Amino acid sequence: MSQQLLIYFVVGGSFLLYIGLAIYSKANSTSDFYVAGKHVSPVANGMATAADWMSAASFISMAGLIAFLGYDGSVYLMGWTGGYVILALLLAPYLRKFGKYTVPEFIGDRYDSQIARTVAVICLIVISFTYVAGQMRGVGIVFARFLNVDVTVGLLTGMGVVFVYAVFGGMKGITYTQVAQYCVMIFAYTLPAVFITFQVTNIPIPQLGFGSELADGSGYLLSRLDQVVTELGFASYTDGSKSMVDVFFITMALMIGTAGLPHVIVRFFTVPRVRDARISAGYALLFIAILYTTAPAVGSLARWNLTATIQTGEVGVLTANLQYEERPEWFKTWEETGLIRFDDKNQDGRIQYYNDANEEFVAVADSYGWAGNELTIDRDILVLANPEIAGLPDWVVAFIAAGAIAAALSTAAGLLLVISAAVSHDLVKSVFNRNMSDRNELIVGRICAAVAICLAGYLGFDLPAFVAEVVAFAFGIAAASLFPVILLGIFSVRVNGIGAICGMLAGLVFTTLYINAFKGMLFSPMFENVPENWLFGISPEGIGVLGALLNFAVTLVVSYCTKAPRQEVVDLVYNLRTPRVVQTKVSHG
C-alpha cells in the first residue's frame, strides 16, 4: 500500500471512530450537552482534559520551539503544566461543588450580578475564539500537508467532523471522542520519540535518553549539543538567552492563563463528586506530562540530528559541511514543501548552517569562507519529519498525521462547546428568556455550536497575519480577566459584584492594550517589540501577570469601598468550601 493510501486509511478510520462514539453518546438533555450529565469517571475525564488541552500547537509546534530555543523553551513546558496545580488546588474542587454548567454562571451567581456574568461571557468569547481560530488553521495545514488536499478542503472536512460530534453529542459526545483522540495522539507522539532516542543514545526511554551519552561514545548528548551550537554562533542549548525576569513572567502568565481557560475549567464540572474533581486533575496532568516530558527530549534530539547531519565534523573545516548533493531523503521531501530552503550563498555546493545574526561570529565565519547562513528551516516540521529522519515505516507517518489532526480537533471541539454553552445558557436563556424549557435550550445550544463552528472555520480560513500571536493573547486575557475573579470569589467572602466587574475590565483592557501596543492587532504597533521598551522588562507574552495583579488590586479596593455582598452570597461561598452540602446561617471565617 502506498504511503498516501495508508494515511487516508488511518485518518479516515479515526474519523469513523470519533463519529461512531459521538452517535453512541448522543446528548439527551442540557445537562448532557453542557457537562456530560456529570457522569464522567475521573480517569476518563483526565484523558479528555489532556486531549482538550493539548492542541495542534502542543503536538506539532512545541518540540520544534524547544529545539530552537533550548532552555528558554522551558517557559512552555513549566507554564503549560504548572497551571494544573493551581487549577487542582485552588479552583476545580470548589467549582465542581458549585455544581452548575458554565464559568460565567459561577461569576454571575457568586457576584450576584447579571452584568458581571455578561462581562465574563465577553472575556470567555474573546479567549475561546482567538484560540479556536488557530486550531482550525492547524487542521487545514495538516490536511494540506498529509492528504495532499487544498487547505480549504481540509478545513471544511475538519469542520464537518467536529460538527457531527459536537453538535449532536455535546459535552457527552466530545468527552468520549476526546478519550479516543488522546490515545491516538499519545501513541503517535511517543512511538517515533522512542525510536529516535534509541538510535541516538541506545536508550529507549526519551525522558532518560536525552540526558545520556551518545551512542558513538563521543560524550553526553546535551554537552555535545551545547558545544557544537555555540561553535556555530548560537546561544548555548542548556542556558538560553532570555532575561530571567522575562522567563519568570512568561511562565507565570502561561500558568495562571491555563488555570483561567474556560474550556479547561469546565471539564471539572463533568465528574460526579468533589473528590473526583481533585483526583481527575491529577490524572489530567499525568496524561499531559507523558507528552510534555517527551517533548524536550524530542527537541534536543531533533536539534542534534539536524546539526549533526549538516555539520558532519569540526566547525571551520571545509569538508565538515554536508554536500548539498548528498543530502538525505527526508531533506528532499520537506524541501518540496518549501519548509526547508537552501541557498548556496558562497557557491561551494556545501550547506553552512549557523547564526549569522551573531555579529561576533560573523567575523569568524568570514574567515572560514562562509557568506551567510544558507539553510532556513520551519520549526514546525521537526515533529512531523521525525519518523522519516528515524527511518520508520510508512504507517507511523500515517499515525502522526492522525495524531496531529486529533490534537487540533479535540481542542477545537472543547472550545466550541464552551462558546455555545456561554451563548445559549448565559446570554439567551438568562438575559432573554428565563423560562425556556430544557428541550428548547438544548436546541438553542446546538444552533449556537453550529454557528460557532462556521465562524471558527471562517476565521481559520481567513486568519490575519498575527496567527502566531493569538495564543499568547488568549492566555494573557484568561490570566488577567477570569482567573483573579474566580479565585477571589472562592477565597474571599467580601468581594462583590461591582469590584469584580471593575477588576475584569481593568485586567482585560490593560492586557489588550499592552499586547496591541507591541504586536499590533486592533491597531498598528506603537512601539518596537524590544526589551528596552517593555514595562519592567516584561514581554507581551508575560504581561498577563501584571494584568492579573491589577485585576486583583482593583477588585479588592473597589469591593472594600462598597457594600458587602448579601447573606445569600456569603452562604453560597461557605457552601462551596466544604464538599458536603451544609445549611449555614451563622457566618464564620
Next chain:
Amino acid sequence: MKHREYWIANLRLVGVLLSIWFLVSFGCGILFVDVLNQVQIGGFKLGFWFAQQGSIVVFVLLIFVYALLANRLDRTHDVDEDE
C-alpha cells in the same frame, strides 16, 4: 466552628503544596537555575533538568498528594460527601 477549623486546615495544606510548586518551578527552574547548573547529574545540568523535566514530575505528584490529603481532611472534619 467545625467548618472554620476545616477551612484553616485546608488553607494550610494548599499553602504548603503551593510553596513546593513555586520552589521546583520558579525556584529551581528559573531563579536559582545558574547555581543548580553547577551540579551535573548524568548528562543533565540540574537546573536545566528541573526546568524541563523535574518540575513537571513534581507537579503531577503534588496534585495526587493533594487529592489524598484533602480527602482525608474531609473525613477527619466530617465534611466529606459520603454521609
